[in-house]
Amino acid sequence: ADAVRWYMLAAGSPWSARRVxxxxxxxxxxxxxxxxxxxxxxxxxxxxxxxxxxxALSEDLTLMDKWIISEVNKLVVAVDHSLENFDSQTxxxxxxxxxxxxxxxxxxxxxxxxxxxxVAALGTLHECLVTLTQLLSPIVPFITEHVWQEVVKPAxxxxxxxxHLTDFPIADKSLINLELNSQVAMTRRVVELGRAARAExxxxxxxxxxx
Numbered sequence: 001a002d003a004v005r006w007y008m009l010a011a012g013s014p015w016s017a018r019r020v021x022x023x024x025x026x027x028x029x030x031x032x033x034x035x036x037x038x039x040x041x042x043x044x045x046x047x048x049x050x051x052x053x054x055x056a057l058s059e060d061l062t063l064m065d066k067w068i069i070s071e072v073n074k075l076v077v078a079v080d081h082s083l084e085n086f087d088s089q090t091x092x093x094x095x096x097x098x099x100x101x102x103x104x105x106x107x108x109x110x111x112x113x114x115x116x117x118x119v120a121a122l123g124t125l126h127e128c129l130v131t132l133t134q135l136l137s138p139i140v141p142f143i144t145e146h147v148w149q150e151v152v153k154p155a156x157x158x159x160x161x162x163x164h165l166t167d168f169p170i171a172d173k174s175l176i177n178l179e180l181n182s183q184v185a186m187t188r189r190v191v192e193l194g195r196a197a198r199a200e201x202x203x204x205x206x207x208x209x210x211x
Contacts, residue, residue, distance in 0.1 A: 002140035003029045009139050010092020032096045033143065036136070039103045040147055042114070043125050047155070050117030054156045057127055058120040062113075065124040067184050068106040069175050071098060072128045076171035079135050088139065095136060102128055105188065126155070137163045 007028045008014055046052075061069070075098045082091035106125070107114070113121040130152055137144040141164065148163035160166055198205060 002143045003033060006033065006092065006140055009088040010095065011089075013089050032099055033140065035103045036099050036132070037143070039099070039107060039125075040129060040151060042107060043122070043129060044151055046114040046117070047122055047126070050119075050122060052117075052119070052122045052126070052155070054126060055119075055123065058123050060120050061124065062110075062120065063180070064106060064109055065120055066175075066177060067180050068102060068124060068128055070177045070181055071101055072131050073171040073173065073175045074181065075135065076131065076169045077173075077176075080168065080171070083138065092139065095132070095139075098132065102132070105184075131169050133163055134166055134169050137166075 003025045004020075007020065007025050008018065011024075011028050012018055057069075058065075075094055078094040079091045082088070082094065102125075106128075110118075110121050114125075129147075133144045133147050133152065144163050148159070152163070153159045153161075195205065198207075203209070
């Protein structure tokens with residue numbers, strides 16, 4: 001049900017005629033919803049191993065922590081503005097992009113910290129996942145409610161009974177660092193170009209280069 005909702009609301013214009021088929025919906029699940037789910041699973045695995053307890057966000061944040069916190073607050077502004085203007089497609093694009101950033105850049109670059117049970121990393125990821133779950137809930141109400149009941153509520157006794165009873169997130173604009181966002185985007189672009197050059201030259205990712 002959530003995959004169909006995402007496909008109709010967020011993966012294209014809900015005002016246009018759409019061709020609906022198994023392949024299109026499976027693609028939505030693979031690219032977005034499964035990535036979100038796998039990030040949730042990753043967090044629960046390492047949070048349990050580290051006996052993580054929800055507290056105020058650590059002040060001892062790394063540059064990557066500050067970057068993803070900046071990005072999630074920027075996301076709140078974008079999604080709020082889009083939904084306010086009945087533009088679920090733009091909201092969906094912003095959410096899908098952030099899910100990719102969170103999973104394929106923040107989590108992957110910080111894996112060793114999670115293995116070590118780093119409190120700042122776990123706290124940062126928890127903060128992002130709670131906000132992301134709230135932002136996703138109008139579009140995919142079932143999976144987000146399941147996450148709320150199985151992940152958020154057990155870790156936080158003061159959490160409300162349902163994600164659909166929470167107030168919509170409000171961005172803390174003081175945490176948005178546009179310069180840092182731009183620097184990380186530039187770094188990612190350089191990495192992507194490097195990988196493309198290796199692929200074109202048939203040189204494996206892990207193979208050292210002379211220059």
